[in-house]
Amino acid sequence: MSTEVEIKSFIVRNFAPDVPPDQLEPDLNLLDSGVVDSLGLLRLIAWVGERFDIAVEEADISPDNFRSVDAIAAFVADARRNSEVAR
Amino acid sequence: MRWNDDQQALHDAITELGDLLSENRAERDAAAVFPRANWDRVRATGLLGLPFPDRWGGLDQDLLTTMYVLEGLGHSCRDSGLSFSVSTHMVSVGVPLLRFGSAALKERYLPKVCDGSAIGAHAITEPDNGSDIMGMRTTAVRDGDEYVLTGGKTFVSNAPVADLFVVYARTGKAGSPNAITAFLVERDTPGLSVGTPIGKMGLRTSPFSEVSLDGCRVPATNRIGGEGAGFLVLDHVMKWEILCSFIINVGEMQHRLERCVEYATTREQFGQPIGSYQSVSNRIVDMKIAVETSRKWLYDTADKLQRGENVTTDIAIAKLTASEGNVSSALAAVQIFGGYGYTTEYGIEQGLRDAVGGTIYSGTSDVQRQRIARMLGI
Numbered sequence: 001m002s003t004e005v006e007i008k009s010f011i012v013r014n015f016a017p018d019v020p021p022d023q024l025e026p027d028l029n030l031l032d033s034g035v036v037d038s039l040g041l042l043r044l045i046a047w048v049g050e051r052f053d054i055a056v057e058e059a060d061i062s063p064d065n066f067r068s069v070d071a072i073a074a075f076v077a078d079a080r081r082n083s084e085v086a087r
Numbered sequence: 088m089r090w091n092d093d094q095q096a097l098h099d100a101i102t103e104l105g106d107l108l109s110e111n112r113a114e115r116d117a118a119a120v121f122p123r124a125n126w127d128r129v130r131a132t133g134l135l136g137l138p139f140p141d142r143w144g145g146l147d148q149d150l151l152t153t154m155y156v157l158e159g160l161g162h163s164c165r166d167s168g169l170s171f172s173v174s175t176h177m178v179s180v181g182v183p184l185l186r187f188g189s190a191a192l193k194e195r196y197l198p199k200v201c202d203g204s205a206i207g208a209h210a211i212t213e214p215d216n217g218s219d220i221m222g223m224r225t226t227a228v229r230d231g232d233e234y235v236l237t238g239g240k241t242f243v244s245n246a247p248v249a250d251l252f253v254v255y256a257r258t259g260k261a262g263s264p265n266a267i268t269a270f271l272v273e274r275d276t277p278g279l280s281v282g283t284p285i286g287k288m289g290l291r292t293s294p295f296s297e298v299s300l301d302g303c304r305v306p307a308t309n310r311i312g313g314e315g316a317g318f319l320v321l322d323h324v325m326k327w328e329i330l331c332s333f334i335i336n337v338g339e340m341q342h343r344l345e346r347c348v349e350y351a352t353t354r355e356q357f358g359q360p361i362g363s364y365q366s367v368s369n370r371i372v373d374m375k376i377a378v379e380t381s382r383k384w385l386y387d388t389a390d391k392l393q394r395g396e397n398v399t400t401d402i403a404i405a406k407l408t409a410s411e412g413n414v415s416s417a418l419a420a421v422q423i424f425g426g427y428g429y430t431t432e433y434g435i436e437q438g439l440r441d442a443v444g445g446t447i448y449s450g451t452s453d454v455q456r457q458r459i460a461r462m463l464g465i
C-alpha cells in the first residue's frame with residue numbers, strides 16, 4: 001500500500017467513515033474543513049509518528065504538515081529522507 | 088528513580104528553604120497576597136532557570152531533574168500558591184520560547200525568565216471559552232509588521248504580578264486546529280490591561296485575574312512559532328505544565344502522608360492509636376497508593392517525552408491520576424485529623440482547597456478523559 005493510500009484510509013476510517021477513500025481529495029484541507037479537529041490532530045500526529053517511525057519532535061512543529069493527505073505524505077517522505085541522511 | 092549528587096544538591100538547596108517559605112502560611116492564605124519576598128528567595132536559588140540553557144542564565148538541567156527539584160519544593164513548602172506560581176512562571180513563557188521562539192526573542196526574554204526578574208503568565212481561557220479552547224474569540228489580525236490583538240482572557244494565573252504574557256489568539260478559521268497563534272506580550276504594551284485579582288477557593292497566594300486586549304499592537308517578531316501553530320505550541324506547554332505543577336503536588340501528597348502516619352500513630356482514641364483501626368490505616372494506605380501511582384506516571388511520562396516518544400495519552404492519564412489522587416488524599420487527611428483537620432491552624436483543610444484547582448486547570452478531568460477516549464479511537 002502506498003503512503004498516500006495508507007494515510008487516506010486511516011483518515012477515512014477514523015474521521016470520515018461516510019466517505020469512500022477514493023473520494024477524499026488529497027489536497028482537501030482536513031483542518032479547516034472540520035474533518036480533523038484538535039483532538040483528531042493529536043491522534044493523527046501520534047499515528048503518523050508510530051506508523052512511519054518519525055520522532056514526535058519533528059512532527060509537532062507545525063499543524064501545516066497535517067493539513068491534507070498530500071501534506072502528510074510529503075512530511076513523511078521528508079522525515080524518512082532526513083533519517084536516511086542522519087544514518 | 089536514582090539521583091546523582093548534583094541533582095541531590097539542587098533538590099536540597101530548595102528543600103532547605105522550605106521552612107522559611109512556609110512561615111505565616113495561614114495569614115498569607117487568608118489575606119490572599121502574593122509573597123514577593125519569598126518569590127525573591129526562590130529566585131536566589133536559581134530554581135526558576137532550572138530547565139533552561141546556561142547561555143541565558145539557566146541551570147541547564149533536564150526535565151526529570153527539574154521535576155525532582157520541584158517535587159522537593161512541594162514537599163518542603165506549605166505555601167502551595169507560591170509553588171504554583173513558580174511552575175506557572177517557568178512553563179508559561181520559558182518553555183514555549185525555548186522550543187518555538189526566534190533567536191532574538193530567546194535572547195531578549197529568557198534571561199529574565201531564568202532569573203525571575205520578569206514574572207511570566209499565559210492567557211488562554213476566555214469568559215465564554217474554557218475547555219473549548221479552539222472556540223476562542225480573541226483575535227490577532229496582521230497589520231504590516233504588527234498583529235492587533237482584541238479580546239478578553241480570564242483566570243490568568245500570575246497575571247496581577249506578571250510582566251510577560253504569552254497570549255493565545257485566533258488568526259484563522261474558528262474551530263480549525265491551525266487557527267491559533269501564540270504571542271509574547273509585555274505588560275506595559277498599550278491596549279493590554281490586567282484586572283484585579285479574582286477571589287478563589289485555594290492557591291490563594293497565587294493571584295489570577297482577567298486580561299483585556301483592546302487593539303493591543305504586538306510586533307510580528309513577538310510571535311512564538313508559526314502563524315496557526317498555537318495549538319501545538321500550547322499542547323507542548325501543557326505537557327510541561329502538567330509534569331511540573333503536578334510533581335509539586337506529589338511532594339505535597341508525600342508530606343501529607345507523612346503527617347498522617349505520624350498523627351495516626353500518636354493520636355489515641357478508645358485507648359489505642361487511631362492507626363490501629365483499619366478504617367483509618369486503610370485511608371492512609373490509599374494515600375500511599377495515590378502518591379506512588381502519581382509519581383510513577385509523572386516521571387515515566389517525562390522520561391518518554393524526553394526520549395521523543397508520543398505521550399498524548401500518557402500525559403492525560405498522568406494528569407488525571409495526580410490531580411484526582413491529590414484531592415482524595417487531601418480529603419482523607421481531613422478525615423484522619425478529624426476536627427483538627429478542619430481548622431485553619433493545622434493547614435490540612437488548606438491542602439484540600441488547594442488540591443481542587445488541579446482537577447480544573449491544564450484541562451479538566453472530563454477533558455482528559457475525553458482526550459484518552461479519542462486516542463482510543465472512540
Ligand SMILES: Cc1cc2nc3c(=O)[nH]c(=O)nc-3n(C[C@H](O)[C@H](O)[C@H](O)COP(=O)(O)OP(=O)(O)OC[C@H]3O[C@@H](n4cnc5c(N)ncnc54)[C@H](O)[C@@H]3O)c2cc1C
Pocket residue numbers: 175209210211212213214215216217218219240241242243244245290295444445447448449450451452453454457
Ligand atoms: C487555579 C486555576 C488556575 C488557572 N490558571 C489559568 C491560567 O494561568 N491561564 C489560563 O488561561 N487559564 C487558567 N485557568 C482556567 C482553566 O484552564 C479553565 O478553568 C479550564 O480550562 C476549564 O474551563 P472553564 O472554567 O471555562 O470551564 P468549562 O469549560 O465551562 O467547563 C465546565 C464543566 O463542564 C465540563 N465540560 C466542558 N466541556 C466538556 C466536554 N467536552 N466533555 C465533558 N465535560 C465537559 C468541564 O469538565 C467542567 O466540569 C485556571 C483555572 C484554575 C482553577
